[in-house]
Structures are given as C-alpha cells and as structure tokens.
Amino acid sequence: MSKTYKIALIPGDGTGPEALGEGVKVIQSAAKKYNFILDFVYYDLGGDRYLKTGEILPSSVIEEFKKFDAMYLGAIGHPDVKPGILEKGILLRLRFELDQYINLRPVKLYPNIETPIKNKNPIDIDMIIVRENTEGLYVGAGGFLKKDTPQEVATQASINTRFGVERCIRYAYELTKRRSKENKLTLCGKTNVLTYASDLWQRTFNIVSKDYPEIKCDYVNVDAVCMWLVKNPEWFDVIVTDNLFGDIITDLAAMIQGGIGVAAGGNINPDKGGISMFEPMGGSAPKYTGQNIINPIAAINAGSMMLDYLGERKAAKDIEKALVKALETGKIKSMNAGKMGLSTSQIGDLIAGFI
C-alpha cells in the first residue's frame, strides 16, 4: 500500500488559492511519480470568512490541525480587514499554539532568475535562515500607560528564554551539519546594544557549539548582516537569529533570490508529533485576484519543502530539478505578477510537466 499523508490545505485570501492550486498540481505530480498519496482536507480561513461570519480561527480547528501530517497555506490578508487582526488571529496564533518554533527560510538564487545584486550568480546566493518563531518581540509582552494622553507610555518587551533559544540554536546546528555545504553557522544578533537578550543568545550559541566541533561558528551583528547580504551573500551558509531580526533579514534575503514570487518558508515544530506549516512568503496580493497572473513558484517551493519535511526527499528534489528545467527554457520572463510571459497555471503546467 502507498503511504498516505494528510495535509490541511488553507488557500486563504486574494491570490492565495490560485498560487496554492499550482503548488498542489506540482506536488500531486511528484506524489504520483513516487507512489505516495496526498490526502488534502480544505479549510476555509482568512478575511472572507471573517467578514462573513466574524470567525477568525476556532479553537476546535486548531485541535483538528494536530491530527494532520502537515499544513499547506496560501496567503492571509484582506483589504477590508484592519491590519493585524488576521495576522495575529491566524498566522501568529498557529505558530504559538502549535509551537512551530522554527521559521525556516531557504534563500537560493535559481538560474535565469534576476537578482538586483550586480555580478552575483546562483553559486553566490545559497543559504538558509533559521528564525526563532515563538518568542522575542512577537509574544506581545508590554502595554500602554496613560494611553491617548500626552504622557502616554508604550512598552514592548523581547522575551527570550534559555529553553526557547537553545532549541532553536540546536536545530540550526543540526541543519548546518545535515546540509554540509560549508559547515558554517552564523549567529545574527545585536550584542553591542542588546546586552541581555543577545547576550543570552551568544552564550547559548557558544555552549551548544561544543557539541558540534565540526561546525565553524561565526557571529555578526544584525545591521552588518544586512550589509553583507547585499554585498557578500556568498559568505553565508546557515544563519540563526531571533524572531524580529529574522523577520527583517528574511525579507531582505527574499529580494536577493528574486523576490516574494520565489521565496517560501516553513513554520516548523520539529518535535515528535509536532505539526508544521508551509507557505509562500508573499501576501495575498488582492489586486491580482482571479487574473491568473500571480507567480506560483513560491507556493511550489513551499510544497517541495513540505514533501522534504514529510520524508519524501526524492520527490522534493525532483520538484526543485523541474523548477530549474522550467527556468532554463527561458519561457518565464520575470518573477513579477503580470510580467511573467506565462500565466499562473501555465507555469504550474510547465513545472509539473518536467516531473
């Protein structure tokens, strides 16, 4: 009997469903070839549902998600819903309640994709960023005093626990070892100013490094990481960092690999029984909805990451190879919506055809 994986499918808002549809097309081709079954269960979450029913994310749905092998998300975000409501109510809540403590962001420049960085080639841009995904400034610790008065005070604290920092750093070391590219792990922090939070990260990083003598460790302040990502991206192999720094540097990194049309990420709970969620980095891009012009490559890459995580390594690799072949045809003219030279579904067909 073929192996069956249960996947919660959350297409979401705007162009999310179009992009994710192509991702499903491509991973289904890989499933057929490698003889496993993807059993999708559709979940209606996002701005449309919220506007219709007032519901954001029922707790019972979170309980249901725990029974799946993985989750595959399109995009969340609606022009008629105030910013923050869906992001906090769906995305961040899922990360926290499912304890998806790793945000994994491969940054790889594929052939025939334009990078804004002059004279850099695929060989120069190939790294993975490991972002802590459940702590730091994202926990919502803080508040207002004397709100809406001239004496108003606002605080927002970064919460860093030894437990949370250590499990993230260990994951990054393990990943660096498994990846065996340059065996180099860079800690990104701000030790020159954040003398408590970044200090905890640095001390933990140094302690864990003793278990990985084969890994070269490096430390770079976050502002310098931003400079180097643009000037010398080839210096990086794996980067590990906290939640907010990770949020910022992964957007910068997405741009050097060709933009949000390409960049994918995983919200990972690597523990036994943990459930992980894979998504394209881009938003719901509502203005392009229904036009079949959005770039599905990020969603396809997220699908490939999901298969890799499920243990279907060959299928995941095959999707990557098919993407490279599709790019090498020269038929995909740009990574930007509306300028690709092919429609969303044609790109999905092209890539699926190479599997």
Ligand code: IPM
């Ligand atoms: C991301 C996004 C989210 C974040 C937003 C939508 C809350 O930017 O996944 O990087 O800040 O983490």
Ligand code: MN
């Ligand atoms: Mn972000």
